[in-house]
Amino acid sequence: MHPTAPIPDPMTTIHRDTDYDTWAWLYNETMGPEYGREQLKFLELVLLPELPQNAAILDLCCGTGQLIQPLIQAGYRVTGLDGSPGMLSYARQNAPQATYLLEDARTFQSVEQFDGAFSTSASLNHIMTLDDLTQVFRNVFQSLRSGGRFTFDLNHPAQMQKWWCNRIVEGEISSRYAWRLKPEYHPDRFEGAFHVTLFEAKPPTSLLGHLSQPVKTLFYNCLSLRRLTGVRLRLLARFEQMQPTWTKSHLTYRVKGHPLPAVQTALQTVGFTDISIQTIDGSTLDANHSAHFICRKP
Ligand SMILES: C[S@@+](CC[C@H](N)C(=O)[O-])C[C@H]1O[C@@H](n2cnc3c(N)ncnc32)[C@H](O)[C@@H]1O
Secondary structure: OOOOOOOOOOOOOOOOOOOOOOOHHHHHHHOOHHHHHHHHHHHHHHOHHHOOOOOEEEEEOOOOOOOHHHHHHOOOEEEEEEOOHHHHHHHHHHOOOOEEEEOOOOOOOOOOOEEEEEEOOOHHHHOOOHHHHHHHHHHHHHHEEEEEEEEEEEOOHHHHHHHOEOOOOEEEEOOOEEEEEEEEEEOOOOEEEEEEEEEEOOOOOOHHHHHHHHHHHHHHHHHOOHHHHHHHHHHHHOHHHHOOOOEEEEEEEEEEOOOHHHHHHHHHHHOOEEEEEEOOOOOOOOOOOOEEEEEEOO
């Protein structure tokens, strides 16, 4: 059913709090170049103008490498680091000219020195303790040349408290699969989780099943329209009743809502300077936006 099932790299298993291998194919299919466009715009604004031509850049927790290919095309030398062999196998297909490291962000030590580094899509919310996050910052600091820039985004406590309310907030239905996403947050412990439920279609066995397939496909395509988001999410909430024969699997990812002042102190502790926090669209930081940190190695 999957377009190209990821072939795990023949490398040693590493310890990590998250496992993206199971849904790497889905991430690759749904979070394509379109998804990365806003983040690329942000990098073009705050990171790339600070770097030399043909700079060496580290994409920390690069996932399926959607941001890497446009950077390679723009002449940069990019290294993608991720802890998931499944995500990396897609990154290698999406941006074959990059260098890849199967490493844990908390323990990596790069032999290469980079002019800049970034981490997108709140990947660092997966680092569950402030000590570990500080160690990630230290590893990035050591991998940067003097003057090197680092930018990353985080979901923060006020934002998570407002939006992560144990309701289905995103999801998709296609003729082959459906998924829904439900985030939750516990302000007392600054911890949350997002739950991904994945449904996969079985090929129709009856003639009627075959004949009704194009109608279903058309219906599901209509549901992907933005103005039908509410209807789509309501259907997804009871998708197991709608399609009882589809297989269902469930994944939970734990995340930490690190308080922003503590993150700033952690960056200072390892030696970063010129630390600022912005939103992706330049507006004032509030509960509706994630926090984009920008800092520099002196
Ligand atoms: C939400 S995805 C973001 C991927 C990519 N940056 C993007 O913007 O599409 C989070 C990624 O972080 C990786 N990750 C999480 N914890 C990690 C760790 N401790 N070390 C390395 N990678 C990690 C996961 O494997 C996953 O690919």
